Amino acid sequence: MNPNKYIAAVMSVLVVCLSLVFTSSLATSAYPYTNSQNNNTQQMQRTSQQENIVNRNQQHNSNSQQSTVNTSYQGIGSNTIANMTSLLTLDGSGIVDNAGFLNTQQRSSVTSTLQKIGKEHGITMAVVTVSTINNQDPGKYANKLIDSYIKHGENGTIVFLQVRDQRQWYISTDKILKAKIDNQYGIEYISEYVVPLLKQGDYSGAYEMYATKTGELVFYYEKNGEPWTPQKDFSPESFGVAGLLAAFVGWLTRKGLISSMSNVTPNATADNYIDTNSFSVTKSNDQYMYQYVTVVPKPKNNNRGGGGITFNSSDGGHGGGGGRY
Numbered sequence: 185m186n187p188n189k190y191i192a193a194v195m196s197v198l199v200v201c202l203s204l205v206f207t208s209s210l211a212t213s214a215y216p217y218t219n220s221q222n223n224n225t226q227q228m229q230r231t232s233q234q235e236n237i238v239n240r241n242q243q244h245n246s247n248s249q250q251s252t253v254n255t256s257y258q259g260i261g262s263n264t265i266a267n268m269t270s271l272l273t274l275d276g277s278g279i280v281d282n283a284g285f286l287n288t289q290q291r292s293s294v295t296s297t298l299q300k301i302g303k304e305h306g307i308t309m310a311v312v313t314v315s316t317i318n319n320q321d322p323g324k325y326a327n328k329l330i331d332s333y334i335k336h337g338e339n340g341t342i343v344f345l346q347v348r349d350q351r352q353w354y355i356s357t358d359k360i361l362k363a364k365i366d367n368q369y370g371i372e373y374i375s376e377y378v379v380p381l382l383k384q385g386d387y388s389g390a391y392e393m394y395a396t397k398t399g400e401l402v403f404y405y406e407k408n409g410e411p412w413t414p415q416k417d418f419s420p421e422s423f424g425v426a427g428l429l430a431a432f433v434g435w436l437t438r439k440g441l442i443s444s445m446s447n448v449t450p451n452a453t454a455d456n457y458i459d460t461n462s463f464s465v466t467k468s469n470d471q472y473m474y475q476y477v478t479v480v481p482k483p484k485n486n487n488r489g490g491g492g493i494t495f496n497s498s499d500g501g502h503g504g505g506g507g508r509y
Contacts, residue, residue, distance in 0.1 A: 275335050277302035279391065283313035283348040290388040297392045301399040305406070307361065308337035309398060311391045316349045322506055323497020326356035330502065339402075340364060344394050345506075346382070353382060354497075354506030355394070362503030364405040365398070369413045371505040372493055374398060382509040 277298040281291055294311065302309040310329070317325050326345040334341060340361030345354045355371050365371065374397045381390035404412040493505035 276337075277307075277309045279311040279313075281311075281313050283315045283346065285313050285346070285348075285387040294388055294391045294395075297395045301395045302337065305399060305402045306337055306339035307402060308335060308341040309395055310334050310341070310343040311346075311394070312343060313346045313387075314348065317347055321495075321497055322347055322350075322352045322354040323356065323495060323504060326354045326504065326506075327497060327499070327502045330356055330358050342398055344378075344391065346387075351508050352506060353379070353509055354495075354504060356497075356502055356504040359501045359503075361402075362498070362501075364411055365401045365503065366411040366413050367496075367498055367503040367505070368493070370401050370411055371503070373401065373412070375493065375505075375507065379507070379509050 278295050298309045312329055326343055329343050330341055341358040342361050343356050377393045377397050378390045401412055494507040496505045498504055
């Protein structure tokens with residue numbers, strides 16, 4: 185055997201073995217890199233999926249919150265001051281019917297009236313209804329609404345609060361309107377027209393009447409520079425002139441009647457009118473027989489026809505008054 189061929193064969197075998205070892209080493213060193221890359225890719229995919237889930241949750245929460253705001257504005261909002269949020273906020277004149285007294289058409293009509301009259305006088309006119317205030321003072325509750333949850337008008341702010349479970353109402357004004365609507369007579373004047381409608385269950389009519397009468401009182405102030413009171417409608421001068429005219433007309437009428445009756449002449453005493461021969465009493469006797477006594481209790485009037493202020497929570501920064509219906 186040729187030694188050179190033998191050496192060549194051995195060298196070929198060694199080259200093949202070294203090639204296999206080298207290839208195996210490259211494959212072994214490549215696996216961790218490939219696995220790591222795959223793991224990183226999978227991790228990035230999982231992170232992206234989690235971010236998508238979070239984004240979807242945030243979007244869902246945002247949609248849910250927006251839906252809650254819209255629903256609450258239509259009548260499912262909080263009923264206590266402690267839990268009030270921006271859901272009760274009114275950006276100008278309008279109504280928040282949390283007690284659900286009105287339907288959509290009535291709510292639209294009332295809102296239109298409030299905004300129209302409010303715009304005419306530059307004031308904010310609000311109506312807020314709630315199912316309960318949990319035995320809180322309705323006046324303080326209404327004052328809190330003005331202070332924190334209703335945008336103030338340039339010329340003043342007024343709110344009408346109605347509580348379903350206690351059948352209470354309260355009108356609160358801010359400091360500006362307190363000077364324009366008399367705290368006693370002005371609120372009483374509004375209630376005389378509003379409360380009868382509340383008793384009848386005509387709530388939309390009551391809210392629109394509240395807006396109308398408030399507008400009248402504000403217009404009176406704008407025209408005369410002072411709030412309306414009943415005394416302002418009474419003029420002593422006019423009363424005196426009317427009295428004199430009535431007395432003069434009465435005197436002329438009496439004189440004319442007397443002068444037209446020719447058979448009437450003055451008489452000095454009443455004795456001249458007595459006919460002494462027309463009646464003669466010969467015997468008199470009074471005998472008591474019996475009597476019937478019937479006692480009928482006087483009915484109590486628990487249903488006042490008009491308004492009536494029974495409680496007041498006015499202070500230095502608020503005016504107003506309220507009662508029950």
